[in-house]
Amino acid sequence: MTDRRGARLLRPEVSATRATFLELFFDLVFVFALTRVSVRLIDTAGASVVELVAEIGRTGVLFLALWLLWSITTWVTSRYEPERGVIQFVVVGSMFAAMVMAVALPGAFEDRALPFVLGYLAAMIGRPLIVAAALHRHPRRSVPLRLAAWAAAGAVPWLAGAFAPEELRLPLWVLALAVDGTGLLLGWPLPRLGPARASGWLIAGEHLADRYQQIFLISLGETILVIGVTYSGEAFTADRAGAFAAAFVTTALLWRIYFHRAGHLLAEALRMARSAGRLGSSVGATHLAIVVGVLATGVGYELVIQHPYDRIDPVWLAFVVGGPAIFLIARARFEYEIFGRVSWSRWGGLAALLLLAPALTRGSPMVALVAVAAVLAAVATADTWRSRGRAAEVPASPLLHGGEPGGDFHRAP
Incomplete structure (x- = not known):
């Protein structure tokens, strides 16, 4: 009993x-x-x-x-x-x-x-x-x-x-x-x-989706804090003002790319899943990578705001370019988890970042950040263009139908 x-x-x-x-x-x-x-x-x-x-x-x-x-x-x-x-x-x-x-x-x-x-x-x-x-x-x-x-x-x-x-x-x-x-x-x-295994737990899937969305927003909030604290501690020059603006725009683009379609439908996908635990475990690993990408990008912001037009240290590109690249890879996996496919814009943006990286070693941190923002803007624009005039998609994840049913909250284990 x-x-x-x-x-x-x-x-x-x-x-x-x-x-x-x-x-x-x-x-x-x-x-x-x-x-x-x-x-x-x-x-x-x-x-x-x-x-x-x-x-x-x-x-x-x-x-x-x-x-x-x-x-x-x-x-x-x-x-x-x-x-x-x-x-x-x-x-x-x-x-x-x-x-x-x-x-x-x-x-x-x-x-x-x-x-x-x-x-x-x-x-x-x-x-x-x-x-x-x-x-x-x-x-x-x-x-x-x-x-x-x-x-x-x-x-x-x-x-x-x-x-x-x-x-x-x-x-x-x-x-x-x-x-x-x-x-x-x-x-x-x-x-x-x-x-x-956590993948077999009986959980409130929509609540779990809410929490993953919130940790993503927390990571964005940390980058906003980095942007504000760094810029407020430096002289208010035109160079640094440009880096401040570019960093803010980049953060806004990360938000846009995350929530376009897949980010909005995470709760619905977990609600529809036969095993919310299985899909929740998968998107948990994905959000770990997403947060890592955002944090690395935030480190790049501080370096750019402090040294906007200095000669860039190639090591800095691990943050300025590497952070957004990690984010796009994780976001591609996230899209697959929700829809069972990946938009070409994800791979196109990642390829652009990797191809630009060698050339960016010869420029300044500001040039590198603007280039990253341009690539992310292109990804966001492609997303908007792809969905224009189309009916709203519904989750079609290959993970929606596997595992045990997840509707009985009182069942063990």
Whole structure:
């Protein structure tokens, strides 16, 4: 018999699909956290290629830890009723943990390793244990216990890295992320219990879509913050004013390209999906890449606004051109997930960026940013032209019909 006490924690079918005010409050921490990620990368300006690659690796580890915390919290509030007191407590606790991680992030590979790790582990181990206790004897109780067990296993290399010499920290934390990532991919399997893959979870798909759209907007908000803070801290010259305007236009184009058709239909696609968990898992990985592309683009903005007509350091193109390129690749995958096809404008824009990159090494940062904006404008224009006079499309994803039915919110696991 299903435990009624635990069943009250699950999302009912009539639950609101929009994010709660508490979840939006939770997201405010990630505006700050993403700026800390950018700060680490911006500080590599003038570094050699080897130094840049090493710093991207270190910053990538820290960012992925933040992403896992945000992502699993999002799945928790899509699976359980966010208006319940225990779930609100879990969200607030995760928010504080993320704040600790964000504050420690700029020095996480130096003197703030332990606070970063303790914040992460407190959320990743404590959160599922609290949810499991609240579920009482409900069959779904085994899922958060799986998460806690795998997080405890990953805690060993996380803590070892925090106490180890700096040169050993990166490989140990990569191992820790590999444990956490393997658990996520395999469904946190345990002996005799087997896996419980997130792709098979019964969730509120429209709520999950809302959350992914919001994390994209948060990443855009971080770039707006970078543009404003950087420009306000520099002399108001015509050169920098032009770079400021070009950066803002580029951000607006990223917004336009994301939401044109596919971005608007994400909620409908998840609502129509036979298994919302399967499609949600796929678009979750896609949004990770989208956010990475936007963050890298934001780092490029700061470099351009500070040095609009200096001789460009070829390393800077990893951000000025590489960020939008990553975004277009991820956006192409996103389009396939929603419609089962990819518009030629995505590949055309990506090809244009790659072909322009060698020539841009001979110019200035401002020229590179304007060229990127022109390519993105061409992609956005092609999208508008393609849909002009046509009936609105409906989701036709190859992922819509696979997996188990997702309408019964009370079914295990």
